[in-house]
Amino acid sequence: MTSLLLIAPSVLAVAVFVYGFIGFTAFASLTKWDALAPDFTFVGLRNYVRLFETVRFQIDLRNTVTFTGFFLVSCLSLGFLLAVLLDQRIRAEGVFRSIFLFPLALSFIVTGVVWRWLLNPGSVQLGSTGINLLLDRIGLGLLKSGWYTDPKFGIKAVVIAATWQMSGYVMAMYLAGLRGIPEELREAARVDGASSFQVYRHIVVPLLNPITLGAVIILGHISLKIFDLVVAMTGPGPGFSSDVPAFFMFDTTFRGNNFAQGAGIAIILLVMIAVLIVPYLVYSLRTETQR
Amino acid sequence: MVRHMRWLAVLSVLLIGAVIPIGSAGAAGTNKLEIFSWWTAGGEAEGLAGMFAAYKQRYPGVEIVNATVAGGAGTNAKAVLATRLTGGDPPDSFQVHAGLEIQTYDPEKFLEPLDSLYKSEGWDRALPKGVLTLLQYKGHYWAVPVNIHRANVLWYSKKVFSANNLTPPKTFAEFFKIADTLKAKGIVPFVLGDKEGWESGHAFEAVLIGTLGAQGYAGLWTGKTQWTDARVTQALNTYKRMISYTNTDHAALTWDGAGQYLINGKGAMQIMGDWQNGWFQSKNYSDYGWATPPGNAGVFDALSDSFALPKRAKDRDNALNWLRVAGSKAGQEAFNPKKGSICARTDCNQALFNAYLQSAAKDWQSNTLVPSVVHGAAAIESWAVKYKDIMALFVTSGDVAKTQASLQAACKDAGVCK
Structure with a gap:
């Protein structure tokens, strides 16, 4: 009782401020609230229909899929690679670990501004800048891009900027995982004649599966709701090529005063994240009860 | 850097606004005046300070709270303001573009009409007729205009033009001829910086005016001209061709960053509002000229900043005095030379203004006035936002038929086209 x-x-606070507001958002997305003053006339799914007809939103959804795909693959592979390298008992490991982990301490806004400068393409008339300038100088002008x-x-x-920021974090997770694998298992494999690659392929990677899953969940939900990095770095981009649903939501809600449509985007984002998170929650609840 | 701090500011204000309860709304009787605007940069902030000084001279003892939210064209400020108005905690007076942008704030619900103030201050005579019509919404005045900006100006580098024996183009045919000449010499003929998304729609306004004429253009926003009109197709084709002459890095630049091409003598022409004049001056660049964009002669594409009075303003009397200053000759003379705009009133002392502004003031008296859409005058905000998005997309897609169909659909959504 106590x-x-x-x-x-x-419980009360969470019920009101989390689930209550989610409920209200869902309700608002079904209304005609497209001006400053609330208008709760029920219009059914009209806002969603309109939303999926909007070119900008279609591009946004495609961008989200592209971003999530590239971001997950690059972060996981780079993080894993860094962790394996650091795990070789190298000298000054602590220094490297800090360097790789450091970007995580920055805010996405800072990362965005820095990478906007670095990836500013410059032009023929005013000369190259940032990475393009670097490529020019080392004779790899062929690789220049409009970014x-x-x-x-x-x-x-x-994705490049986001990977720079988050791969150190993945590295830290994998490093902790690698340190948790008992040396005996690797030794046993080696005694059985396994090559280094086979040790990683059949012993290390499978044992790191729970960590990979955790990283996918963390990176996945970050990438689905990414907003600040895009705002600071590129804005919607030419032809909305770097636009994301969260940015569109901000635009349509607070600039266009179309609150109902904004609420609709919020709900779609929520559903997308739920699709990712809920199976994980169910899975971890199950494993907990099994114990 | 600064621009990105603005986003932080918006977000934090939004958060704070969401957390603070409405309790403070009823606290009346303070001797304060909270003025809400998006004027934080160079000349704008100085102009605002000038108007504050004019206010303090007349009404000493009032503490002015300068509540600015930075961001070009007020995009961020509008977000904060919307939250404050609906939350019942409005500033005493706030900046809004004159024209149909006022519809965003649902005037009949959230604002006080200012008809009696217009009468008592004599503004219905001091302001030109075109502005008065622009300011009326549902038969009332809701805001006091402090300035006029011109959106359709073609800025050009005198150095580039004289080196190649060129004169500013009067027609689109001339424009393309000049563009070809300059392109062959490695100079960017038509400079664009469209990172923020509204600049493309801004330039296209001038192309529409140049193709459809003042009446045809104005009709687009009232339903008299259809967006399906063949001349709109022609304008889109012209604009598409113009875009092919732009700098390759336009998506990475804001309008002022793009202006660097003119300063460096690497770019020739740019269509931008007359705030570009102030920016050039702040860069100590003087070798530029101005003309009307092709086909725009005799047409003044106008936008105006104005101040409105929300209902439930905490210091209503101070706010009314503020509006009196904003509409007065002294207030506008203190504000406009610094802001780099001309007075909304017609009786300002022209000696206070620089050469560009004097020429603009002359045009203002004689030209046909049309409202700008990107800057809030011509259409309701939701339509303006759609127009902006469609034209931003057009820069990369170049799909004339699809763009024209979207423009027509946006007009229908706004309830203007059938």
């Missing part, structure tokens, strides 16, 4: 009383305030100003590149430029 325990119930003790958690009651937080985020090239509609075909678009959101992938943001």
